Amino acid sequence: xxxxxxxxxxxxxxxxxxxxxxxxxxxxxxxxxxxxxxxxxxxxxxxxxxxxxxxxxxxxxxxxxxxxxxxxxxxxxxxxxxxxxxxxxxxxxxxxxxxxxxxxxxxxxxxxxxxxxxxxxxxxxxxxxxxxxxxxxxxxxxxxxxxxxxxxxxxxxxxxxxxxxxxxxxxxxxxxxxxxxxxxxxxxxxxxxxxxxxxxxxxxxxxxxxxxxxxxxxxxxxxxxxxxxxxxxxxxxxxxxxxxxxxxxxxxxxxxxxxxxxxxxxxxxxxxxxxxxxxxxxxxxxxxxxxxxxxxxxxxxxxxxxxxxxxxxxxxxxxxxxxxxxxxxxxxxxxxxxxxxxxxxxxxxxxxxxxxxxxxxxxxxxxxxxxxxxxxxxxxxxxxxxxxxxxxxxxxxxxxxxxxxxxxxxxxxxxxxxxxxxxxxxxxxxxxxxxxxxxxxxxxxxxxxxxxxxxxxxxxxxxxxxxxxxxxxxx
Amino acid sequence: xxxxxxxxxxxxxxxxxxxxxxxxxxxxxxxxxxxxxxxxxxxxxxxxxxxxxxxxxxxxxxxxxxxxxxxxxxxxxxxxxxxxxxxxxxxxxxxxxxxxxxxxxxxxxxxxxxxxxxxxxxxxxxxxxxxxxxxxxxxxxxxxxxxxxxxxxxxxxxxxxxxxxxxxxxxxxxxxxxxxxxxxxxxxxxxxxxxxxxxxxxxxxxxxxxxxxxxxxxxxxxxxxxxxxxxxxxxx
Numbered sequence: 001x002x003x004x005x006x007x008x009x010x011x012x013x014x015x016x017x018x019x020x021x022x023x024x025x026x027x028x029x030x031x032x033x034x035x036x037x038x039x040x041x042x043x044x045x046x047x048x049x050x051x052x053x054x055x056x057x058x059x060x061x062x063x064x065x066x067x068x069x070x071x072x073x074x075x076x077x078x079x080x081x082x083x084x085x086x087x088x089x090x091x092x093x094x095x096x097x098x099x100x101x102x103x104x105x106x107x108x109x110x111x112x113x114x115x116x117x118x119x120x121x122x123x124x125x126x127x128x129x130x131x132x133x134x135x136x137x138x139x140x141x142x143x144x145x146x147x148x149x150x151x152x153x154x155x156x157x158x159x160x161x162x163x164x165x166x167x168x169x170x171x172x173x174x175x176x177x178x179x180x181x182x183x184x185x186x187x188x189x190x191x192x193x194x195x196x197x198x199x200x201x202x203x204x205x206x207x208x209x210x211x212x213x214x215x216x217x218x219x220x221x222x223x224x225x226x227x228x229x230x231x232x233x234x235x236x237x238x239x240x241x242x243x244x245x246x247x248x249x250x251x252x253x254x255x256x257x258x259x260x261x262x263x264x265x266x267x268x269x270x271x272x273x274x275x276x277x278x279x280x281x282x283x284x285x286x287x288x289x290x291x292x293x294x295x296x297x298x299x300x301x302x303x304x305x306x307x308x309x310x311x312x313x314x315x316x317x318x319x320x321x322x323x324x325x326x327x328x329x330x331x332x333x334x335x336x337x338x339x340x341x342x343x344x345x346x347x348x349x350x351x352x353x354x355x356x357x358x359x360x361x362x363x364x365x366x367x368x369x370x371x372x373x374x375x376x377x378x379x380x381x382x383x384x385x386x387x388x389x390x391x392x393x394x395x396x397x398x399x400x401x402x403x404x405x406x407x408x409x410x411x412x413x414x415x416x417x418x419x420x421x422x423x424x425x426x427x428x429x430x431x432x433x434x435x436x437x438x439x440x441x442x443x444x445x446x447x448x449x450x451x452x453x454x455x456x457x458x459x460x461x462x463x464x465x466x467x468x469x470x471x472x473x474x475x
Numbered sequence: 476x477x478x479x480x481x482x483x484x485x486x487x488x489x490x491x492x493x494x495x496x497x498x499x500x501x502x503x504x505x506x507x508x509x510x511x512x513x514x515x516x517x518x519x520x521x522x523x524x525x526x527x528x529x530x531x532x533x534x535x536x537x538x539x540x541x542x543x544x545x546x547x548x549x550x551x552x553x554x555x556x557x558x559x560x561x562x563x564x565x566x567x568x569x570x571x572x573x574x575x576x577x578x579x580x581x582x583x584x585x586x587x588x589x590x591x592x593x594x595x596x597x598x599x600x601x602x603x604x605x606x607x608x609x610x611x612x613x614x615x616x617x618x619x620x621x622x623x624x625x626x627x628x629x630x631x632x633x634x635x636x637x638x639x640x641x642x643x644x645x646x647x648x649x650x651x652x653x654x655x656x657x658x659x660x661x662x663x664x665x666x667x668x669x670x671x672x673x674x675x676x677x678x679x680x681x682x683x684x685x686x687x688x689x690x691x692x693x694x695x696x697x698x699x700x701x702x703x704x705x706x707x708x709x710x711x
Contacts, residue, residue, distance in 0.1 A: 030691050045510070054506055054507075054508050054509070057504070067488045068501040074478050086480040088484060161690060181692040185694035185696070188697070189698060197605065215673060221684065222697040222698050226634065229634075230635060246503050251660055265681075266530070269684050270680060270684070272677070272679070282629065283592070283599075283600040285676060
């Protein structure tokens with residue numbers, strides 16, 4: 001997989017989402033839970049706006065000085081016995097990790113949930129060199145068994161119900177018990193325990209690296225990242241280059257914002273910071289440590305008006321309040337990053353060509369901007385994307401461009417305008433009802449699929465204006 | 476150890492940021508607000524314990540309070556309630572200081588085997604921890620706001636002790652309780668500035684492990700412990 005998760009056109013992805021009743025109900029209820037949880041935490045603090053201000057200041061300063069902090073981080077990781085590899089592209093990152101797999105002759109790799117490794121398509125790269133990859137986050141493991149894609153960045157299997165999960169476990173792993181979540185969870189615990197203990201290499205993503213000491217921090221509830229970093233002898237951390245804070249003091253603030261904004265918890269069950277290799281006398285932790293720092297298109301965003309998109313801490317608060325995500329679900333975005341932040345970030349990382357519809361998957365209500373814990377102006381960036389798509393990229397749909405061209409020609413030819421304006425009402429009569437068109441023909445259809453179009457008025461503006469000049473118009 | 480492709484990578488960042496590479500002299504600005512210091516500001520140790528007790532009900536964790544004299548008895552009771560036959564515990568000075576060495580020796584006659592983490596035994600420690608019913612460690616710093624025990628793992632306190640056994644018991648000296656994560660990370664930051672090495676692993680542990688990945692229903696106990704108890708001990 002890479003950042004793009006579907007070859008189907010946007011319209012059919014949206015349609016599939018709209019037709020999936022279970023998924024839509026699950027998304028609606030999850031959004032409610034997440035949103036209420038976040039709001040309760042914000043209310044309890046009482047000064048949430050100050051926290052957001054601080055979060056935004058920290059992210060702004062860090063990204064503006066990213067080269068400095070990444071240098072400091074890499075020096076400190078190196079001092080603590082770790083190797084650091086800077087990867088410009090997904091291919092470079094994957095090739096480096098493949099070389100470690102081969103050198104270690106590793107058979108089994110156990111992973112904890114990580115968006116960046118999804119983004120670079122690492123699992124495929126690992127499979128290509130013959131490694132057996134096991135995802136250890138419960139949601140990710142379910143998706144892996146089912147060969148499915150994540151639909152939410154915090155709860156990736158949100159679109160699946162427990163009966164589907166029971167069936168997957170039964171078919172793929174011989175599970176014989178009920179569809180109770182506790183029993184399903186216990187089964188996953190037993191199955192995955194064996195995998196942790198027999199893995200040669202552990203691979204994680206990274207929530208925040210700490211430049212001043214070379215630590216990398218993982219935020220989980222299940223404890224899988226602790227397993228992955230404690231048991232295998234070789235550990236590889238893959239981090240998006242912007243996932244860094246200057247010191248432990250800023251780590252506190254951003255972790256506090258992340259767990260509250262993401263899941264409404266003061267802290268998740270486990271926040272784990274590891275630094276380099278294990279020290280003398282320690283039995284747990286890696287003997288060999290690698291940190292892979294990934295650019296993969298991020299640096300193109302630096303210095304542009306979209307720079308603050310790199311402030312994102314992947315909490316999904318914007319996704320959890322988005323009315324569009326609520327209706328269409330995560331897969332409709334066709335990107336591993338769905339929702340408002342996905343619609344901003346995906347075209348930046350992967351180009352407009354395949355993702356030109358995403359900036360339109362928004363009602364511009366601004367709820368995303370309002371909840372973002374680091375104050376990214378998400379809906380404003382979506383508008384900017386739209387402007388660029390129309391003005392510079394010329395990537396509006398062909399039909400729309402043809403229509404606009406036609407409109408320009410027609411509206412600038414007085415005779416044509418006059419005749420057709422008068423003819424519009426009778427022509428559209430068969431589709432009009434109570435002065436509204438609800439199921440329009442031809443090019444109107446795309447519009448009226450989702451909303452009504454007003455029927456042309458009884459009197460044209462020109463005839464009204466003429467009458468008014470004669471003093472005959474009513475107003 | 477090796478650092479590969481750094482200059483090419485960071486030069487490109489600086490170029491995109493429209494300036495020369497910054498390799499020194501960057502200072503954190505003075506942030507305009509510091510709301511993290513407002514939480515439980517001025518609370519007494521007893522008030523912090525009250526807050527810790529409140530949050531424990533939210534994080535599915537039992538909280539017990541005792542003094543040093545009664546700690547061994549309370550601990551024994553908790554081990555028994557968890558059906559503990561195999562126990563793995565952190566080693567180090569505090570066991571003696573709190574009278575736990577005597578307790579651990581005496582448990583053998585009740586059929587409870589206690590393995591003290593042993594830095595000379597390498598992976599054998601993990602094997603024992605994986606089979607254990609109960610893991611026991613002291614808390615190094617305790618966060619009242621979130622109900623979190625902070626562990627600075629080292630050769631005496633392996634990462635597995637609080638992770639692999641079915642249940643987990645944290646002994647919390649009352650003096651380790653602070654308001655929130657801010658005070659713990661400040662301490663680590665100051666140690667780093669003073670040139671001390673940070674632990675190879677710092678764990679912030681908040682109750683038992685859990686997941687809501689199946690239909691958003693809470694499952695307590697996924698990869699880590701299924702149950703957790705905190706025992707707060709008067710140590711002043």
